[in-house]
Amino acid sequence: MSETTTQRPQRPRDRPRTEPTHPGRPWRPAPDHDPAAGFEHxxxxxxxxxxAYFARRSTDPQTxxxxxxxxxVEAITSYxxxxxxxxxxxxxxxxxxxRVFAKHCESDARRRERAVRLAGRRELAASTRSRSRPRPCRRTTPCWSPSASTAAFSTSPWC
Known part of the structure; x- marks a missing residue:
């Protein structure tokens, strides 16, 4: 009884490469190659x-x-x-x-940080609220206070 050995066929990743992945000369399309048709395809x-890639990452259809x-747009400019x-x-x-999604996330994070920073002031503690009430005016002359109908001097002790 003779033993026969069968070799399994080589898979693409096991095959030796016959040419380098990045040869020295740059790739040039064929002279009859139409870039517009290639990009459209x-x-x-x-x-x-x-x-679908972006739909899995965002719930907003407009985004x-x-x-x-x-x-x-990035692809057509660098095609x-x-x-x-x-x-x-x-x-x-x-x-x-x-890269487009990473740029979007960075700009969205910056926008949210700006909104938080500009949203308003933090709430004051109860102990500082009593000090934030207006103080009586110590001026000896009346304060100028424009009103909706006419401009007049205010005689209010709180100005």
Missing amino acids: MYRANIDAVT VADLTADTF TTFDPRRGTARAWLFGIAR
Whole structure:
């Protein structure tokens, strides 16, 4: 009885690479390559996935739409730098989406901090409330106090 050994086929990650991942010369599209058509194809193929990415992170539909639009604006402005040898278009878009969402979170946190800082003053303790009442006026001349109908001098002891 002869023993036969069968080798399992190599998986893609086990196969030796025949060419470097990042060769020395930059990637150039084919001369007949239309960037607008390429971006449109990438947009149509990934718009639902990018929208779902933001929908899982935000409950506001307007924010989801804004973040999705910001992602594709960033993508269209840097589309010429996209190199398909470095990764898929989907991974490239999700990298942009991650940065757009991080920027949104940072600006939202700054906005909330400003709102808390500018929201008002803290409530005074009961012991300081008694000292915050107006004091009697110690002036010897009447104080100027404009009223709604006419401007007149105030004779009130509290000015």
